[in-house]
Amino acid sequence: MTTEVRSLREFKMPDVGEGLTEAEILTWFVKPGDTVTDGQVVCEVETAKAAVELPIPFTGTVEQLFFPEGTTVDVGTSIISVAVAGAAPAEPAAPVAAAPVAAPATGGAEAAVPERREVLVGYGPRTGGTQRRARRTPGAPAQPVAARPVPAPVAVPVAPVVVPVQAAAPVVEGDRPLAKPPVRKLAKDLGIDLRTIVATGPGGVITREDVHSAVAPVAVPAEAPAVAAEAQPVTAAVATGAGDVRIPVKGVRKATAAAMVSSAFTAPHVTEFVQVDVTRTMKLVRTLKESGELGQGVRVSPLLLVAKALLTAVRRYPEVNASWDEAAQEIVLKGQVNLGIAAATPRGLIVPNIKDAGSQTLPQLAVSLGDLIDTARQGKTSPADMQGGSITITNVGVFGVDTGTPILNPGEAAILAFGAVRELPWVHKGKVVPRQVTTLALSFDHRLVDGELGSKVLADTAAILERPKRLITWG
Known part of the structure; x- marks a missing residue:
């Protein structure tokens, strides 16, 4: 009996120039649920050199957009996931075959685990990815053992994918907040504790904008947070009193x-x-x-x-x-x-x-x-x-x-x-x-x-x- 295999594929931000390290997503041309084909333009991004349209390299159904418009994303970071019908890629194939041997009840969830790793918009040293990888190597006996030691983040393990990661964002008192190395360095340079920042990025990731927003109350008068909140949609922070306007310096x-x-x-x-x-x-x-x-x-x-x-x-x-x-x-x-x-x-x-x-x-x-x-x-x-x-x-x-x-x-x-x-x-x-x-x-x-x-x-x-x-x- 033939069963259709659907796997999640991620499209990562490419280096569309020589040595570019990041790009800002200007416009999404697709949304979750849309069907895309190989070569279809899915978004327009602005690099340090120009605005460029990005075509998707595979065919399928859009599962998730990891970043909203206006977000600056590092090269190599996944920006969209697509559910692709047909044979699964080489990497996820092993767990799919091994799942029935170990635990039929969790086979479907385990098959989805490799795709769940794709939600690395908040990658850090303590995401569940390394433990899941260890589970696949030893085979069936190791699966239940590896699944038990992870009860602390309760919602993180397998099926919920996006919801658990988002829920983990506020629980930062004892954990290491999710943020990329450049953002961690920025916070360190500005003397900001990441655990005090409210994350607004996909999957509970702390972004550069979150760090800059955390600096604002220190740099401006007490009533400034309300003004900054109003200015946020136009990507400019206004300091009250003097009427200063701050314009983010990015892209070209x-x-x-x-x-x-x-x-x-x-x-x-x-x-x-x-x-x-x-x-x-x-x-x-x-x-x-x-x-x-x-x-x-x-x-x-x-x-x-x-x-x-x-x-x-x-x-x-x-x-x-x-x-x-x-x-x-x-x-x-x-x-x-x-x-x-x-x-x-x-x-x-x-x-x-x-x-x-x-x-x-x-x-x-x-x-x-x-x-x-x-x-x-x-x-x-x-x-x-x-x-x-x-x-x-x-x-x-x-x-x-x-x-x-x-x-x-x-x-x-x-x-x-x-x-x-x-x-x-x-x-x-x-x-x-x-x-x-x-x-x-x-x-x-x-x-x-x-x-x-x-x-x-x-x-x-x-x-x-x-x-x-x-x-x-x-x-």
Whole structure:
């Protein structure tokens, strides 16, 4: 007689980039009871690099969502369980076969034990998992023995799965509270006793937010807890009196902050400035827009010509397209130019890059730049699009800013700031006339780029923008 075997499979938070350690669940597209298929997108998460949609790798029925939207989850932690029909996985198969030999009455419960281990959202040194694993090894005689020594947590053992773990959360007086190592370290650094914290995470797990909430009464006046409770749904804590608002730093914003601090205090920055008459460049932009010479529907902007000018200068001085290998104490000259474009998005500043931009013609570069900007605005930039950059442009001119001293994107040797284009009095052909002028600022890593090289790259870029038709070609 054939009996259908149903097993629980867990989908763990993957590392969707290089070396990412956590991601925030933005949106769930499924709920318990829904049927999912292999490859179906079940949620959208925000990593330190971008928002990414996650497809499930198996087919079945959603059993449980371990974390609500807005929760930051460590890579490798289970986020959803799915009941899969068919042959059970290799790991749970042994207990299912062994169960009838030992105790027919508990066989069904024992078959479910391996899946119950999946509720490790509150994993810690004293979950019942290690005892259950020992039970499976010796076989039938060991099962009753292993089951008896665990009467203390009464509700924890087998069948109830989720309910027992949740019920265990308040019973923390004599037990070790459920919290992950990073959360334990955070509590220790802040001087907070985990046993005094009310857990709000799935399965009675103490989260980072719980620890921060426990700090709030110490940091603000006595009436602050009520205000903080009202502010919780919008993920911001408001301190009464002064009207301060606290915004959690996570995702892209957190990664950007860490990267900028690392860059500012690792690479010795040098910034040079030059004012440029870009009247001819602005005329060329208008001509290309009106003629449609670059292609139907292709977006043409001053940034496009600035990008092409910089790429032309980099081709002439390839030593600027480099990175510093601290471990090997070597300068790495890169084989292709991946041009980064700093983009301000609702989630924070990101720097996606155009792969091998140096080999693209002007029409190709226009299409690539348009696609990059549209994708960034939609919040769909993938982690791969933000890796491997070699030189960056930041267009501060769109905010009406003349220029700035940009901070290097980590791993790159130079970044160019493109300032606002303004009509200014300018000496042209021996006369003072109104001309369209901008200011360029080039920051570079002085370990890789000396003053001469940096000056040549900046001056060459400026010269191309001053007379773009003569120096820029496309096909």
